[in-house]
Amino acid sequence: MSDRDVDRRSFLRLAGTAAAAASLAGCSGGGDGNGDGGDGETGDGGGNATDGEGGNETGTEERPEPETREEYLQRANLLLHEQAPWVYLNRQYSVYGVSNEIQWEARRDERIEAYAIQPQDGKRSVRITQSQMDSGLDPHDHRETPTDNIVLQAYEGLLGRDPEGAIVEKLATGYERIEEGTVRFDIREGVTFHSGEELAPEDVAFSINRIVKEDVGGLASPQRDQLAGVTGAEVVDGERAVRVNSDGVNPIVFQEFATYCDIVQRSWIEEHEGSYINSNMNGTGPFQLENYNQDVSVSFARYEDYWREPAPAESLEITAAGEASTRVNQLLGGETDLVVNVPPQDAGRVQESSGASLSAVPSTRIIYNAMVYNREPFDSTEFRRAMNLAVDLDSIIENVLSGFADPTGQPTLEGFVGYNDEVGPFEHDPERAQSLVEESGYAGAEIELHTPVGRYLKDLEIAQAVASQIDNLENVSCSVQQRDFQTLAGELLDGDLSTSPAFYLIGWGNATFDASQTIIPLLTSDGALTSYSSDRVDELIQQAQSMTGEGPGSSGADGDGNQSGNDSSSS
């Protein structure tokens, strides 16, 4: 194994599986999806078809070498558009139903901060209905959005995000990169836990270590990969600050802390057993737990000693209804104020009602069809591009998703660090698709699209539309195979590409707003859920991950908390 190989493997391990956000829309794992998986097939991808077959189609490699981290990511996105390892589908929208008795704006990261809800006309209490209840209240012992939305009312992190996704300070009053693998957070004064005790830097260091170290806090946290690269934290002697160490540069460390790592009180955690921590809460957030009726509802009261202004709502109740129509009926019946995941078929009912309205926002989740790069006929770039040209994405978005989606043409979503605005969705061109299939040598191919059912918004209907449009090509036939999500996820996460279907629909959420956390796990040779391997993509990402992204040409928050403009420089 060459040094370069070792280097690449270590950087990918450092970045971890980077399962970002809710990853497979809340998939809680499955298989041995470790970061160094894919040994054998993916690792041997150096001479694969994609490397030889189309990397220069539009002259990507004739362009000057990128200079900044963002340019490297943009270049990778351009290459991944040209190589077409996926059939690029849609960016999913988060669609909420909101009662007229409250004011609230949906966030792009699918989080519902009740602190931002403004009750109207003297209303004091707010009720939120999700699709599912929590799996326990320990803020470090879950990785699903419904649990997040309950826990985040009482717990907070060092950093947060505004509704547009920009980084803001929360329990940290300052943050900076001290050296390559070390960053520092200054801890806010005057913050108290709901128990009444004051927040100390020791609590912050303990919280970080509880997530990243298996032997701290009596828990092997399933969130460890959400702080990918972080190796531990310690209190800065004599100062109200914490030093966080990473294995390498870790360019997205602040993005990670803006999305993850709730702060808990060390003594409270150490004094109680897991089952107690899972059914009680002691955070610093705007609401404190009042009653926990597991599987049914969680009630909160406003925390009057909150370090910011107390929340506008005096009390808060979060419940769940698995059936979307039940949630919508509750909203229209005036029994709840905010419901999640309003399906397209019910959107009209909400819009037409006098007591509620829709709030829709592009989410951080992309829906795509992966085409495994070393399996016939998907080992041909021409064939993969043909599949993209065969799909009428606009029609799917209009007819299947009622317009609640955006088309995509690269793995990174608009507004993320590394998004390449030169790259648009593929045009629908069945004739060109047919000729590309001929060129690929796979005319007459029969392919099967595997899809989970009910996991993502209209997943089966999207898959059926895609398959039907591909099947309309004269030289390819395509059918749909419906799959149990857990079984499919297990096949994708077991680190062995040969066990996964060659063509499958899946969704990926990335709440770090950084391209690397989509490309590394899904499209690099050693990614936990990869379906693709290209030395050039690996190299571009490796370069990007060795840079901090701070300075000219970067976007998003830098180490000093500054927001620099979105550089539209192309790659």
Place this chain on the structure above:
Amino acid sequence: MSFGRFLLKRTLQGVVVVWGVVTVVFLLRFITPGSPVDVVAPLDASPELRRQIARELGVDRPLYVQYFEYLAGLLRGDMGYSYLSGTEASARVFARLPATLELTVAATIVAVALSVPLGVISATRRHQPSDYAATTFSLLGISTPNFWLGIMLVLVLAVQFDVFPTSDRAFGFLESVGHLVVIAVDGPLVPPGEGTRLVVEFPLDVGAFGRTFTTWLSYIVLPAVTLGTYFTALITRLTRSGMLEELGQSYVQAARAKGLPETLVRYRHALRNTLIPVVTVVGLQMGTLIGGAVITEAVFDWPGLGTTVINAIQQRDWPILQGSLIVIGVGFVVVNIAVDAIYAYLNPRVVE
């Protein structure tokens, strides 16, 4: 065979059935793809960490060891601990059981209260408009999927006319009568912290009771009607055919010949005999309703065992799922034994 021996035999058969249910439910986990470790382990967990988690969950031991430990635990009332929250599975399951039992009993009451009069009217006014109406209702009731019926009832009676709440359960029946008589039962049937006492407070606050009871009723009407409609239709048909058969029997002719009033002949003699098989079916169907409540609970967001089962499946929280399924299975067996016992008591020839 004496009644006692009959009951003992049925109980032993029930124990064997429960053991079968427990075994199948236990083995389900092993024939389903994926491991419990996947539910809790980080995505990038090392093999060593996965082994450690397997040890902590107790799933690293041979299947037979896990099986016998599970059986031993069940005998002590221990169903294990939730993989996700670490809470006791038995506490979670029994906390949800009252809601399901309440819904099942309410559905049965709705069904019996409607179906027996309908069946009798249908039989005694054969080939008249009321008979056709009752028969048509039965056909519709049996043919209508209850999830569809539930959604329609909500759209019309809750969303459109605002007569009932759309879903949810405000509080339990015991809490609704709490203003009249404060009752709390020790054990897992009530949420922790409610205490154990039986107190009758004077003077009785009838007004408050009326308000809470009405609220309780408003929440349970639609789910109970939804769950009970198929059952209503079934019992109506059964009552109608039973009544028709009994009214044609010679003892009825004899009673009429004796000059007994027709009302007495129908309701004292024919109906009483008709009700014997009806009682059996009602008992057996109650067991079915406990399991069948899953869909109705989902439509009405009713916080019972059905909702718990669905959540546990989604989260792959096996101890909770296994516990719920076993309780449903045991409920079915217990109801069956009770029905057998009642039937044997009413009709001693069965024992022989």
